[in-house]
Amino acid sequence: xxxxxxxxxxxxxxxxHERSLPNGRQALRVGIGGPVGCGKTTLVGSLCSLLRDELSxxxxxxxxxxxxxxxxxxxxxxxxxxxIVAVETGCCPHTxxxxxxxxxxxxxxxxxERHGDVDLTLVESGGDNLTAIxxxxxxxxxxxxxxxxxxxxxxxxxGPGVSMADLLVINKVDLAQYxxxxxxxxxxxxxxxxxxxxxxxxSLVDQQGASxxxxxxxxxxxxxxx
Amino acid sequence: xxxxxMMLVDGRFPAxxxxxxxxxxAAVRVGDIRDEPSLRRYLTxxxxxxxxxxxxxxxxxxxxxxxxxxxxxxLGLEYSARVxxxxxxxxxxxxxxxxxxxxxxxxxxxxxxxxxxxxxxxHQPLILGAIAQAAGGTxxxxxxxxxxxxxAAVTSAAIRLxxxxxxxxxxxxxxxxxxIDACANDADLWAGACPADLPAxxxxxxxxxxxxxxxxxxxxxVA
Numbered sequence: 001x002x003x004x005x006x007x008x009x010x011x012x013x014x015x016x017h018e019r020s021l022p023n024g025r026q027a028l029r030v031g032i033g034g035p036v037g038c039g040k041t042t043l044v045g046s047l048c049s050l051l052r053d054e055l056s057x058x059x060x061x062x063x064x065x066x067x068x069x070x071x072x073x074x075x076x077x078x079x080x081x082x083x084i085v086a087v088e089t090g091c092c093p094h095t096x097x098x099x100x101x102x103x104x105x106x107x108x109x110x111x112x113e114r115h116g117d118v119d120l121t122l123v124e125s126g127g128d129n130l131t132a133i134x135x136x137x138x139x140x141x142x143x144x145x146x147x148x149x150x151x152x153x154x155x156x157x158x159g160p161g162v163s164m165a166d167l168l169v170i171n172k173v174d175l176a177q178y179x180x181x182x183x184x185x186x187x188x189x190x191x192x193x194x195x196x197x198x199x200x201x202x203s204l205v206d207q208q209g210a211s212x213x214x215x216x217x218x219x220x221x222x223x224x225x226x
Numbered sequence: 227x228x229x230x231x232m233m234l235v236d237g238r239f240p241a242x243x244x245x246x247x248x249x250x251x252a253a254v255r256v257g258d259i260r261d262e263p264s265l266r267r268y269l270t271x272x273x274x275x276x277x278x279x280x281x282x283x284x285x286x287x288x289x290x291x292x293x294x295x296x297x298x299x300x301l302g303l304e305y306s307a308r309v310x311x312x313x314x315x316x317x318x319x320x321x322x323x324x325x326x327x328x329x330x331x332x333x334x335x336x337x338x339x340x341x342x343x344x345x346x347x348x349h350q351p352l353i354l355g356a357i358a359q360a361a362g363g364t365x366x367x368x369x370x371x372x373x374x375x376x377x378a379a380v381t382s383a384a385i386r387l388x389x390x391x392x393x394x395x396x397x398x399x400x401x402x403x404x405x406i407d408a409c410a411n412d413a414d415l416w417a418g419a420c421p422a423d424l425p426a427x428x429x430x431x432x433x434x435x436x437x438x439x440x441x442x443x444x445x446x447x448v449a
Contacts, residue, residue, distance in 0.1 A: 088447055105324075106324050
């Protein structure tokens with residue numbers, strides 16, 4: 001077909017404007033990724049504490065060691081045991097959230113089916129590198145977490161997680177002064193990489209530190225249900 | 227071999243295969259696999275035991291003709307009877323569910339429909355056979371796929387867990403290819419056999435280590 005005969009509609013990205021959950025699903029699936037030690041598990045714990053009274057929440061964790069994150073969440077008693085499942089990733093955390101999502105999808109669908117009323121499914125990736133990103137087949141939206149102690153040049157380096165995540169969280173801003181990191185520069189560089197998509201600075205020393213992220217999630221749920 | 231079937235050979239097919247070490251993680255922990263020679267011995271043992279059994283059930287399923295429901299139930303019971311470890315039986319249905327989720331989105335066939343709409347908890351070798359048939363494969367293709375998946379799971383897990391030289395391990399796997407091919411020699415026989423007469427080879431250590439592995443509190447692989 002000559003180029004001028006191709007219907008213009010083919011180039012309009014309908015999907016990017018549609019924000020609805022497939023197959024009448026109620027649960028919004030949110031991926032939380034980021035490097036080792038950036039605070040993903042703490043963020044998930046805080047989000048569960050902040051949201052569990054108003055939403056039905058379940059969590060799938062992907063720590064390199066199967067049950068470490070799940071145990072951390074269970075010990076802090078943020079959710080009942082039967083709402084947390086740990087998934088083995090065969091030494092490849094990025095494969096399990098991006099290329100071959102079978103194990104995670106099985107865990108997500110299993111939890112949502114078992115609880116029936118789930119509003120929010122959090123999928124926490126194992127700590128990984130800056131090129132990791134969640135498959136759209138696994139999550140609806142994703143949060144990428146960095147921390148100031150990991151180096152203030154990381155947002156400038158970019159990568160799919162930094163540039164494409166629906167929300168970028170720059171965590172441990174309370175530590176910046178001790179490790180010589182420039183939070184303002186991190187926020188500025190992140191803004192340039194992200195084409196206007198949101199960036200939040202957090203300190204998760206207490207649960208309230210995650211309240212902006214929790215609010216962003218409830219806004220997403222509302223948008224998907226609208 | 228054709229393009230559709232090659233997708234099933236490829237470890238990138240999204241059915242969760244990368245989380246299966248086929249017992250290697252547990253065998254490394256107890257020192258049964260330390261290096262290439264011990265890896266080769268392990269794979270030889272698995273091919274001759276669980277490898278033959280899985281290949282036979284995949285080959286039989288790939289050769290099924292309707293009506294399917296009762297045949298699938300009988301095959302499931304026969305396979306369960308050949309896997310003493312409850313943990314391995316659970317893992318098998320879990321991998322089966324993951325493979326069915328991917329395969330049923332990609333292909334369709336009366337057999338695959340029967341598997342998807344029948345009782346849940348179908349074992350992975352049966353799912354592989356059904357998908358291989360839907361992708362145009364013969365019983366022999368299904369058996370070879372099953373054996374290749376085993377060899378690939380064993381070798382890639384050992385490379386990841388022990389840092390073995392991947393080229394040298396690939397050469398070892400290639401050297402074993404005649405042996406692997408030979409394991410599938412009876413595929414047509416298996417396709418025509420009564421399920422109760424399918425091979426029942428087993429290794430007690432495989433089952434014992436798998437039970438132990440299932441109780442670890444920190445695993446990298448599902449099994």
